[in-house]
Amino acid sequence: MRHTTYTYAGMVLGLLAAGSAQAQSNAGASALEEVVVTASKRGGQLIQDIPITVQAISGDRLQETGALDFNDYFRLVPGLSVNDQGPGHKTYIIRGISSSGAGTVGLYFDETIITGEFLSSEGGRQPDIRLFDMDRIEVLKGPQGTTFGSSSLSGTIRWIPNAPDLSEFSAEIGGTLSSTKNADFPSWDVDAMVNIPLVADRFALRLAATVIEKEGYIDTRFAEDVNYDDSEAVRAMLAFQATDNLLISATAMTQESKTGGRAGHMDLLIDLPASSSLNGGAAPSDHWNNTLSAEPFKDNIDLYNLKAEYSADWGTVTATGSILDRETDFFRDASAEIEIITGLTFPADGTGQTTIIQPQDRKLTQGELRFASNWDGPVQVLVGGFTQKEERHFQSAVLTTDPVTGKVTDDSIAYLDRLVDTDIDEVAFFGELTWQATDRLAITGGVRWFEFDLDEIATAVTGFPGTPGSGPGNPLSSTESDTIFKFNVGYDFTDDVLGYATFSQGYRAGGTNDQTAASLAGVSIPAGFGSDSVDNYEIGIKSTLMDSRLVFNAAAFFMDWTDIQVLRRAIAPGGLQFAYRGNGGAAEVTGLEFELTAYPTDRLQLGATFGWTDAELTQDLPVADDGMDGDALPYVPEYSFSLSGRYEFPFLTSIGGMGFIGGDLTFQDDQQNRLRPTDSTYREIDSYSVFNLRVGVDGEKWSAIAGVNNLFDEDETTAYTFNGNSQPAVGYVPPGEVRPWPRTFYLSFRRTF
Template identity: 40%
Template structure:
């Protein structure tokens, strides 16, 4: 067998075995924080877990987007708003398959960005069993989205080493009376059929002033623009979600919030297209080469109970959550069967890689946030998280119609069971040294344990597998810290200096893939950590007509988790290991101007140099000076919106435009690495207009106005096994929506 074929076999089997190589690679103070409109410094956030404050008064790098403003612009999920946040980028392979990047901190292993829905942890898991991606929360009945930049490990835990994204939902309101909204929209995407979306919510006081429930729902049929041999618009997305919340105001000081949410996202095919079919022939534009149906489904359940008990000296908060996620991913493997097993791709080799995963995360936290008289304030709490995952990776044969029968012959099949336990104690002490000068010191003491076992049910090519492999273990414990000095120079200027540490736990490497070729790889890898040094300034000028904020930061990242290679001289296998150091140097700014009544102008930008500070231990997997993958050097965004009253029509009218820029980046450290692909820079332009009168509102939105089709990601290519797949932003989409509030 040729070396190139062996390399392809290595990539393919590793994908089967690890599920990664082929997958593309508090309710604080009773939620007193209700988001203001827009994206400005007036929005109230609960980023500190200690008290609610406006963006301008919070001495860390945080941005917030109001839920109503997102709705007015037709935002459905993460892809519709992240360009507006400087230093936020993404490794994007479609709905439910994104890996978030903040301030250039991105590598193999678990997610580097923490994700929360209110108090519930929904962070993406370790990637060694085919994951790492968090769910795409649909933006219905959302109060605000908070993006906290820089390490948040002391308060939000392990995978918040780069930052944290929090979706804050609207809560039931016993004092709010019966109220709600209904919105529906038609969506037309270039090269696709007509789609639609609808969502709504209702608040019902059961016992006014004491008990209320809020029910909300979402449904979308977003048209697809990629065809394959089975259907036109195969990548259409159908999503549905529902959320039920209840609030019991048991006493003026005691509040109980309950939340239950369900979300279901389905695509008949992913968002990539191919230029060549399996025989090397040129395909029509926006067409997939797949010979097997390859659907994707993503179902999530979220349950939470939060209790807040407020006293004159502080607030006690207790919260428990359960997050359940089931995903199913299929990728055509017909050409692999031909390359490795001699089975023709269009007949007996017609088959697919199928990966099903069940994940359950139970978490809870008990904390106290003080409100003492005097210069001292404290935040102290305890946290637990228990996680169970079951992952099944199989290679079934397909029938002549491209379906995977329940009793299909298997060319490979394995399962992976993972158990994780994490415990932590955290706290912060703040002291007002002088009026308007406050020093905060915080820490988190953590203990992490992981156990994993694989079972080979069917061997490569068919036949009985080797059975259960050894139980793999990894554990980690330690203490991380945060130090913040905040100084309010005047009513117009706040500044802060922060030194913060972030960490990410290690994991295990399944060795069964390499064992096929008698190649030895390590059974695990250690944690990595970083120190972030940041100076920020927040200014409120011209009688609150101008908010101008900026920050400079330096990140020193040690023992970075990276993809490495082991070889016997002929065949090599990938695994996750620890490299050396990486450094990130950056500067970011945001401007929110309101020069005249009704006019709002937003500008933002980020520049950073995220690079390896030394060669990776395994030659050729990354060298000093290589940029971190999927990190653009520059990102920027701008928007303008004008609202006015039209006397002749008796309506409020608004119109505006937005533009964003993402700089070039690459999928690997350097061009010498297999599957390195450059990603070009691109601009996106949007426009919107709307009218409203009383409870009625109509909005017209256009996204990707100039129909930019720059490639934003690639499928992992295996020569002779998979043709190169291209991902791009959604083509120009026009939506017309109508909403009524009551």
């Protein structure tokens, strides 16, 4: 068993638990409320009253289902999928829009942008926020560029934490113990929260923390269960009602996550001729990764936000500023690639053990000022300005590793080492005007103007293979500005049925290509690449029927994706392929989504979601072998659906208990990981389904739940990892195969005060 030392989160959890134990009980249970979201930036609105496609998952549902991260809820949202390479190495995909470059889905923690970069052909290292003390998760589908800016190309995901309560003290503590098939030890997690009104109705502090130790199930020659996911996080929030109209709030959060290896397992071992350690054969176990170097990953996120909201009868002025500082340490085995490229002419010791390290420090400083009107009369406006500065320091190096531990040591030799420093300044102005033409008809027009200024310099510290580097390269810079638009019509057919039609645009900024890296490889590549964009045409309906016992929402959409940012390849002397980013090709996505929630009785709740997506290229990529007209976009299931149910019944009523049984079934259709079957890394991904079941008791101030996730232990491959297949093949380099998390039994208990 791993012995993990927990620092700040463990200390805070201890303090919160002590606070919980001393808390006074308060009577009364919370009543069911309609879902309120802030997706439109116009303040809180009922989700059924907003004429856009947005789905919300409540904090209560996240708690009941034991959700800890993205993998625990994404299948419940039609049109949302993922390329999962393991903890901390995910690419989020909405409605099929995904490619190399920056993220195509905008990620926000409340007001703070946290969208990550795509730093490899295998996907992006997008942050995975741990789910504790959450109010809800909002998933906005379709381009959200006018209000949420760059990288909301296909949609936006927002994590919304519970806000401080100014009026009442409260506390909560909960924990889960679980057992996963093929893991050697049990997993556990614990979280706690305390809300303290420091000055009644004026000033409150909310503290929350979690510690998660999730055991893995993949073994390597260096260790067992390496794909564990250990995290600790602390969040502090302050709210100050300075006047009846002015609310000032502050958030500080830190999250540390780490894993010992990626989630892919191999059925066969690597078979390459030059090294006896890569001699092929059957894998020694069903969940084995034949990595010759250790592949740990660490992800540290520090987030700070300050927000002031001034609300009056005429509207709300919001000023918000944020700082996001994210440091990642990424290691990936490069042994197979080095042998393929060099025939094992180095390292000199003949072990062939090398790793690619890619540490990155990324700091975002953001600010936004906006006004949302609440005027008497038929016209309302939303106007605002946005600024962001990004500073990014990135290293990419190939180093030898210790044959016994697989780790980088002080004696490791560098065969390639380069540094890239990037500064990006962005400024944008946005606005929406809504005209309430009649009591039932509302028309909205939106616009956003943006400008990016990018400066980048790369330094060749060590050339390949192990030669002295040429030092700093020529500074690169680029500037880009544009204007995008939105048009929306909402019509209330009745008080309970809303129809809407939307045209919206999204964009993703362009950038530069590292000329220093290209010169090391001996190739000539373009200096940079431009932005790509999506035009979205959508109609939808939202209905709340039968005295709110039936909720049915549906949307049909068509998306036109142009100037796609793609991974291009240049052929260097000797046949080495060098990857860079360019623009080319076009794609269209047509789809249909619906969600239904029904309450046949007061005790029974049923739910269903469905998504159909047809996503394919409509124009050849610059190199036809990379993708051609008619190729299906990768990691996009044509069909997906979910079914869920929850039934309550009297149980332990003498102590205020109510029993329940619930479950959900999710299905993902066939898909593939690449555009072209001629690609050596192309793999088809079969359809799969996951069934979760749980039973529990809800008391007035407590709950206890027993459940099983992936009850039937579905083990179909959901994604692939590659080390070496992107180069001309010499022998066989099998991919790693990622599967749904194995069957896991869990027990959880929660107590509120």
